Amino acid sequence: MRVCVVGAGAAGLCAARHLLIEPCVTEVDVLEQSSQLGGTWVYTENVGYDDFGLPIHTSMYKSLRTNLPKEIMGFPDFPIPESERSYLPAKDMLAFLQLYAEKHGVTEHIKFKHHVQLIIPKQGATAELWDVTYKDLITGVTTTKEYDYVFVCNGHYNTPFIPNIPGLKQFEGDVMHSHDYRVPDIFKGKQVLVVGAGPSGMDIALEITSMTEKVILSHHLKEQPRSVFPSNLTQKPDVEKLEGRTAYFKDGSQEEIDVVFLCTGYLYNFPFLHETSNIVVEDNCVEPLYKHLVNIQHPTMCFIGVPYYVCAFSMFDLQVRYYVRSMNGTFKLPSREEMTRQWEEEKSERASRGYTRRQAHMMGPDQAEYYVSLALESGTDPLPPVFTAVHNDSSQKFLDNIAGFRNDIYKLIDDNNFVCLSKLYT
Template structure:
């Protein structure tokens, strides 16, 4: 009998997980609560909850162009079709994901408009309770394996500042941002200078009267903003009309715009699944993906500051090598020891819990580990090199970095055309 695999989500992670499991001879069912593939790349005007009373998943906004070049946003075995530009519209990524799903016949395994309510271990299997949204029915299915691919850009993190409830202006999280029009003529405080904070501060400054970016980066980004954008340190407290900053200054704002990231959130997992999340540290996981307490469950796509689709494909191949029985996992004791050793090394370098799955410039080490342990093909070194280069350019020249064009020469080499 074929092993049954439940894949939760049909975004970038879910599609390559399903495709890899199918190629490994498994019976695959993908549950997707939207009516199409793409996950966070699906745009909707809706915010809050949708027509079925479920929280809107996507954080996509109108006019978004990728902040990474397309040359590293495809899958290892299925690149994004060539075109003149490297930085492309979000709609092109969605077209690509549909192309991928069609090419590998993944869509026939997807149950659209199916919302996963609960996953729990039961009699050496996984009981998965799912709501068929279209027909308003609840079904229960059993699987041998579960691959959690629900993404991590859907549940906002909003800081709890002193006097937050006394502030009289508008408060918005980037999850609910769709277009810049509501910021026209406003004085805006953008909290956070990660990729979304930088990008959105630049975008809304076209219409806003004034934009202040509050952050705690050790060095100010070299990127030049428009003249109506200034940078300030962290917020100390909020007031009725604005905020006090930690440097002792005060400013008034009509809108506070939180670009403060997202929580890893798995509301469908029961307590006895054996995984807990503490300040975005999902634990205990072997190699950031396999549930050590119940190793027939895996999480695809947790690491960040990575070549996302490339890494997710590598993780899926890593996981399926063990799920399919081609390789045997280390013992629970060995996996716990391996994970503890890695995390202690991270803590010793000053990593916080919320950075437990952050890779960044050292991502190549993670890819090497996955490929070596599972004896699978690694990612091409050129992919990581382009990622590191483009990420730095984003920080250094927010206005112009998307004009650059990358071309891959071979597995190690790329060129850049300005």
């Protein structure tokens, strides 16, 4: 079997690591657009477009530290090395991924500065094959190569989601998305409206208070965060409209602002997939996918890392092990009809619990059940329940004490238990 892996971020590296030890796999090509591995964990001060006219992939800002402890951020068979802190800077995570790739012989299989242009089911083939067309950005040479399987691992923190706020396009001040945020200095002395209170929105809103005159954090969280914010940060409900330099909010209040700073998340984006791959993204729901993973219409294509609010690296590992076992015949995927039925049932069930279509791949409290379902169907080792327990504990502490939660130190006792200690750093 010849396998193409799109992307050399954590998901792509994990896919290659398991494929390379699989006897039935004869060839693994990892196609990476940038000049180094690591995906979203690579920091660059550049924004916009690179030297080849392609969008800068990473959304990493300079000060970022993980919002989950390292104890649940490694791979099940390759944990992050012990260190004094649980919450690590991005450069440490990048170094970890480099170590992981070197240890498992992945790096030599990565084609750096190779841009994937088109992936299309091969016409007229007796078995389901894929033609992958990619361009060597250094030489300009375009190649089309045939593969038996395709692993799509291009991440989903790189294409900004721009909300439909009335008056946004006509706003007289500055508008930017967190994808292009690097350092807080750009907001010095300004009044900034931060739209969105996900992990990055909360984190960046707190960080820029050190530079801004005022920060207005607009969100629709059902429960107000219990974190104590600096006095120059005010929380507001959703923005109703923008006029001139004035923001009008749904509670009837208004604020004069200099910058609209969108921390509104990202869109799933697969510009290289031909329409005959039968994957459609509408309102940020990628479908039809079985287990948020398998292309139902073309089961020789999988997507690693689509679910979010998860223990990411461990989930990648579990998804890869699941799919590789379907490749080597350890278990058989259900029929297309059965996979479709289960996908439709899951969507209906989630909708009945209040999930919107845009939240089709959000896990959070559902992640433990998802991990179990993958492990049971494929007969592979499950993730220890302690991973989900730590994830939930850390996520709650993020909301309760955003300024101090990264001082916590986690220790995993066994597959079910952990302890959390707090330590103040100078």
